[in-house]
Amino acid sequence: MAISSTRPHALPDLRRVLVVGGGGREHALSWALQRHDAIETVWITPGNAGSDQQALAIAETDSTALIAHCQTHSVDLVVVGPEAPLAAGVADALRQAGIAVFGPGAEGAQLEASKAWAKQLMREAGVPTAGHWAVTSEADALAVLAEVGRPLVVKADGLAAGKGVTVADTIEQAEAAIRDAFAGRFGSAGSHLVLEEQLQGPEVSVFALCDGERMVLLPPAQDHKRLLEGDRGPNTGGMGAYAPAPLLDAEGLEQVRRLVLEPTLQALKARGIDYRGVIYAGLMLTDAGPQVIEFNCRFGDPECQTLMPLLGPELAQVLQACALGRLDLAPALSIDSRCSACVVAAASGYPDAPRKGDAIQLSFSSKTNRQLFHAGTRRDANGELITAGGRVLAVVAQGDDFDQAFAAAYSGLNQVQFDGITYRRDIGHQVRSSG
Numbered sequence: 001m002a003i004s005s006t007r008p009h010a011l012p013d014l015r016r017v018l019v020v021g022g023g024g025r026e027h028a029l030s031w032a033l034q035r036h037d038a039i040e041t042v043w044i045t046p047g048n049a050g051s052d053q054q055a056l057a058i059a060e061t062d063s064t065a066l067i068a069h070c071q072t073h074s075v076d077l078v079v080v081g082p083e084a085p086l087a088a089g090v091a092d093a094l095r096q097a098g099i100a101v102f103g104p105g106a107e108g109a110q111l112e113a114s115k116a117w118a119k120q121l122m123r124e125a126g127v128p129t130a131g132h133w134a135v136t137s138e139a140d141a142l143a144v145l146a147e148v149g150r151p152l153v154v155k156a157d158g159l160a161a162g163k164g165v166t167v168a169d170t171i172e173q174a175e176a177a178i179r180d181a182f183a184g185r186f187g188s189a190g191s192h193l194v195l196e197e198q199l200q201g202p203e204v205s206v207f208a209l210c211d212g213e214r215m216v217l218l219p220p221a222q223d224h225k226r227l228l229e230g231d232r233g234p235n236t237g238g239m240g241a242y243a244p245a246p247l248l249d250a251e252g253l254e255q256v257r258r259l260v261l262e263p264t265l266q267a268l269k270a271r272g273i274d275y276r277g278v279i280y281a282g283l284m285l286t287d288a289g290p291q292v293i294e295f296n297c298r299f300g301d302p303e304c305q306t307l308m309p310l311l312g313p314e315l316a317q318v319l320q321a322c323a324l325g326r327l328d329l330a331p332a333l334s335i336d337s338r339c340s341a342c343v344v345a346a347a348s349g350y351p352d353a354p355r356k357g358d359a360i361q362l363s364f365s366s367k368t369n370r371q372l373f374h375a376g377t378r379r380d381a382n383g384e385l386i387t388a389g390g391r392v393l394a395v396v397a398q399g400d401d402f403d404q405a406f407a408a409a410y411s412g413l414n415q416v417q418f419d420g421i422t423y424r425r426d427i428g429h430q431v432r433s434s435g
Contacts, residue, residue, distance in 0.1 A: 011329050014076050014320050018069065019044040020060050020090065020103075021081030024344075024375035024394045025301040027051065029079055031371065032308040036316035043069070049385055050374025060085045063093035070099045077102065077320045083159055083298050086277070087113040100323040104277040104297050108268060111279065111295040115157050115194040118295050125267035127260050129292040131197040138182040141193055145174055153196040154178055155294075158189030163235055163351060167198065201286040202430075203293065204247045205303050208261045208281070209318060211327035212274040215261060216318060217253060219244035219310060219335060221303040222430065227351065229426045236351045237391060240343045240427030241306040242402060247285055256283065256290055264295070276322050305373045305394045306342040310335055338369075341405035342396045343413055343427050347376065347387050348420025354390035361417040370397040370412050387418055402431040 017039060019030045027050045030042045045066070047055030058065045060082060070078065078094055080086055080103030089106035110117040116134040121127075134157070135141040145152060154177040156164030164186050168174035174195075181190035204222050208215040221243035227233035248256065260281050268275045280296035299307075308315075312334030321330035347354040354376070362385065364372050373396060376389020393416055397408035406428050413423060 015040045016075045017042045018075045018078045022046045022048050024373045025299055025304040026081040027373045028305040028308040033316045035313040048374045049377035049379050061088045063090050067097045083112050086297050102277055102319040102323045104275050108273045108275040109297040112297040113159055115155050121267050125263040127263050130199050133195045136192050141178045144195055153198055155194045156186040156190040157192035157194055160186040160189045199284045199286050199291050201284045202247055204245050204283050205300050206256050206281045208279045209322050210275050210279055211322040211325050212276050214327040218307055220248040221245055221306055223303055224427055229424050238302045239424050241302045242341050242428045243306045302342045302344055302394050305396050306340045309398055310340050338398045339402045339405045340398045341409045341428055342394050343409050344391050345393045345416055346391050346422045350390040356388050358387045358419045360385040364415040370408050402428055403433050406432055
């Protein structure tokens with residue numbers, strides 16, 4: 001009874017926010033949160049060169065230092081961006097210290113941190129997904145492959161920075177991927193594998209903002225994982241994205257809510273998990289309906305950069321309401337009806353061995369319909385902007401249609417220069433008339 005009597009009847013003041021992470025996703029989140037009029041300060045840690053004076057020098061998994069900052073500066077909300085600190089239990093530690101956090105605890109983060117755990121949960125919940133085998137040794141994996149007699153998708157069970165999946169075209173490719181994983185290619189993340197039946201159909205990403213009981217769905221997005229044009233080359237963390245993906249209309253999105261997201265949230269709840277954060281469903285739209293390829297426990301990158309400009313200033317309070325378990329108190333989230341396009345500028349050598357330290361020249365002019373989000377950037381000792389990661393910058397733009405949005409994004413990309421700059425010129429080819 002004591003708990004129910006202290007439940008708020010309105011959301012508390014929201015003035016100071018801390019975003020945890022240092023990539024393009026976190027830069028976009030901090031930008032979006034600052035659009036709320038009542039917010040005075042948005043810190044970001046460890047941030048990047050786009051974070052200006054609000055960046056802190058706290059590691060994203062340093063719970064003790066994060067709590068100290070929140071307590072010293074009366075932080076009203078923490079938004080945890082990446083999967084690694086979530087899987088490490090950073091949200092748990094902050095909540096135990098009485099701090100409102102948007103992001104699941106370590107148990108809920110297993111949706112992403114263990115593909116085998118997520119598959120078991122989907123099976124229990126009746127969520128449609130590909131048939132699979134969870135294996136813990138190379139011998140077992142090769143035995144499954146031999147018994148099945150056809151190429152399978154090979155996935156590292158743990159976190160592998162979005163690069164632990166091989167969609168094999170031949171049995172030989174699947175066998176090589178299995179041997180590579182158990183040889184240590186993905187470290188401990190590849191010590192267990194999930195082998196999956198291959199599905200056929202277009203892929204789409206759906207994001208649900210959850211408070212443990214309720215959810216708000218964002219417009220569907222589609223990203224481009226392959227490095228090279230024509231969807232060729234190695235998998236990356238993502239070379240670009242667009243939203244809303246016309247693959248799912250309003251009726252299709254409701255079907256995903258009903259068949260995938262609500263059963264998943266209920267299955268988490270049945271396990272005693274109070275899931276407050278993003279459920280990101282990576283889906284394949286097959287002839288038999290939507291099937292889950294994988295779940296993630298955070299916003300996608302670069303889908304987040306693509307979506308944030310479409311979301312209204314109420315987003316900050318929606319995330320706060322999720323963190324407090326009171327989405328019923330949140331204002332309605334307004335969503336821009338325009339199209340949004342994102343193109344990533346990556347470093348030479350990405351994704352295997354990205355080169356760092358190249359000087360970046362920007363003559364970029366931000367506009368109301370165009371944004372530049374930093375990812376792998378930093379300042380050197382002289383204050384010069386240099387590359388510091390695989391995906392360096394993301395140019396995002398909005399338009400009345402996808403042709404307008406992508407024209408504006410690629411125009412902005414022409415104002416970004418560094419040695420070895422790598423980007424795809426066919427992002428959004430599915431929806432561009434010139435694609």
